[in-house]
Amino acid sequence: MSAIAIDFGSSNTLIGQWNEVTQSPEILTLDAISTPHTSLIPSVLYFRDAAPDSANSGILRLAVGNQVIAGGYSPSDRRYFAQIKRSLLVDNTPEYVINGLPVNAQLAGKLFLRQIFKQLRSQNIEVTDLIFTAPVQAYERYLRWLESCSPDLMDDLTSGSDFAGDIRIIDEPTAAALGYALTEPNSLILVIDFGGGTLDICLVRTPKAKNLNTWGETIGDRYQLIINESEDDPNSESSWKDQSKDQQVEVIAKTGQSLGGADIDAWLLADFMSHHNSIQPKTQLNPEATAILLNLMERIKVALSTQDTATEVFYDAQTVQAFDICYSRSQLEKILHSKGFYQVLQNAIDEVINRAVAKGILKIDLKHIVLVGGSSLIPSVQTLIRNAFPRAKVYGDRPFEAVIYGALRLNQGLGIRDHLFHDYAIRYLPNSCKDNNNAEWQYQPLFLKGQAYPTKYPFELILRASQPDQSHIDLVIGELEKRTSTSVEVIFQGDLLVSEVNNKVITNFVPLNGIDAETPQLVIPLQPLGQIGNDRLRLIFQINERRQLIVTVIDLETNIELFTDQAIAELH
The missing domain is CATH 2.60.34 (Substrate Binding Domain Of DNAk; Chain A, domain 1)
Structure with missing residues (x-):
């Protein structure tokens, strides 16, 4: 029996549980769908053929996570869904008919999570509480989607029986701050969460209580997608009112943008196509070739985080030619600059800092900067942040795990004294x-x-x-x-x-x-x-x-x- 946290990312998803024996968070590996030798689950889904059942409706045969990667399914196929979470945050997502079933990002996301829940159940993991993380950008829309999914998710988790635990929400930047275990009381922490699809920035203050054991005595964030007790339960209501603010994390300022690693991949592709006239224009490029090129650009982007140059080879089946795709780190930085990438990041930081100043907190007061998300590994991003906060210590050794660790600490009772961020x-x-x-x-x-x-x-x-x-x-x-x-x-x-x-x-x-x-x-x-x-x-x-x-x-x-x-x- 354990509390489970789910960080549904645009590129990868991570699952964690609270270990009751060690009294610490740990990352779960779902062998059937996790990437080999890691715990990351690729956030992709593929619709296989459907078989009719006795009610003349389709039984969906799905591949998710590494099943999709290992199966070699083409990203150009309309049955292939990637960047699902990011699509949930925009209006008017496309809808496709697959085996007679209308499918959009909302349905694909729900089916992806349902497969994860079925895997948890198949590994005999009994869930006592469930914590979802959510992006700052389009938070309300994302929560409405989770709310619509919750009945089916609970059925998958419990085989149709009632779920007796809590289902809670914590925004991703706040979870990341808690996940780095920065336990100095009354400390200011700036969290920059830069993933595959979103940029979220959040400034928090740790609880004032010097005795860290008391941090766990207050009730956690009580927002629930499903509230099993009555809405007018006096105990539930009074539990909020009785919380000690000295034991709560305070969220001071937040902001978010729909910008991430997927944009960099697309920008690299556009730049490559603009310099190679022998390849047909991108607008005429067939979907399969586009998907292959985007995958190559992602690999180049990742490689340039640790080396000065990166090369991949693209074979154009239509022209029967092979092309070397070579980029240096400086070329990538020039593209990012031309697209306004650094300006968006700087403006988001400035927005949070300005809101903090309005509350009497100066930039010089910030001593801890936490980086999470794959895009935070880009060297020029780290340089911009370090230059913006020369006197602060920057933490970046848990870019993927921090959000899960923090969400699980919330379940152990670390309260949050929050503010609106819209x-x-x-x-x-x-x-x-x-x-x-x-x-x-x-x-x-x-x-x-x-x-x-x-x-x-x-x-x-x-x-x-x-x-x-x-x-x-x-x-x-x-x-x-x-x-x-x-x-x-x-x-x-x-x-x-x-x-x-x-x-x-x-x-x-x-x-x-x-x-x-x-x-x-x-x-x-x-x-x-x-x-x-x-x-x-x-x-x-x-x-x-x-x-x-x-x-x-x-x-x-x-x-x-x-x-x-x-x-x-x-x-x-």
Whole structure:
């Protein structure tokens, strides 16, 4: 019996468990799907042929992880799914019909995790608690996806019986900070998590308690995808309120970008094609050749982390020619510079530092920098970070294991005093624009990134009717993101997932209902009907201990409290 942590990565996935005998975390190897001689599970899935069952539906035969690599399946085949996690973080992912079944990244990701859970069960690993790690970027969307997967995952884990443990979430940068076992009380730690698909940066402060044994006495992060006890269980609620802040990790500032090693592979491929006219243009390159080239570029990128030059050979079956692909480390760095790679990294660091300064923490106060993720192994990335923090000690010897180790420490009771890492707002149309079909939405901020919860003071808002005889007012609340510096947008070009670097200001509003962007979180009835020009509703917003946005609504005309502490959305 043990707690299990899962770090589902864009390129590789890692599984860990808490060893009750040694009282320490350890990495699990799932022999059937892990890469030989390592514990890394390639985050890839391949759909084999389906066989009809008695109900005339398809029984999916799947290959996952190293089964896909060892099977020699072509990445150009549409049955082959890679970079699944990264695809989960973008809008409008492509959907393919495989053996009559519509398949997208959401389904592929769920099936990938289900195969992992079946492997855990086949190795007779009894899971008492389950911890998922999640990226800072598009955190809300990722959690909604996990939430939709959880019933099937639990069936695979328990053979259909009820799962009695907790299912918890911790963001990847915070887990990494805990995973390096930096146990000096009240220390500031900057975590830079740079993987295959995302860049997440997080500044945390370790607990103030000098007795490290007391760190384990507080309850861990109680956000649960499945809550087995009642939502109004007084013990569950009071356990949050009674936590000692001296025993909790404090998350000070976070940010994230959809940028990673996969982008570097694509940039290297584009550069290679631009200098080899004898090979057909990339837009005409067949999918199989593109997949082979991307794999070669990844190998070159990895090799350049430890050597000055790297060479691979590409055989073009259409022209019956072989081409040497040679790159030096300096050439790679020139490409990264031209694509704005270093600027995105620097801007993300600056964003976190600026938020820390706003809370009275100076850059010079940072003494510990933690690096995780495969892209953190790039020498020029390490150089940029070391130059940015010349007085800090940089830790980078656990680029893959740190997140798992930290997630498992959370399960042992290391509490987290967290802050929001998105801005949240209400969407509305100004009265002057009601009849204008081209009017743009406006947004009234509620709580901003960095807000600690539970909130000490409420946010109050007065609403008026926008038209005569108005019967109700709808509240549509969502994440609000405005980027005024370099940002990265992940898009599909054909079948390729690529990143584009933008320097313009972009406002992005993502409603929190998770199903229909036009469905309000709360519909407030007006009785009698509302009229233009009169203050009608008083809204009092707060964030409770469970990260829920709650609202009390008072009708100013009737002086009736229509809603009291109504939970309307989960915040993150």
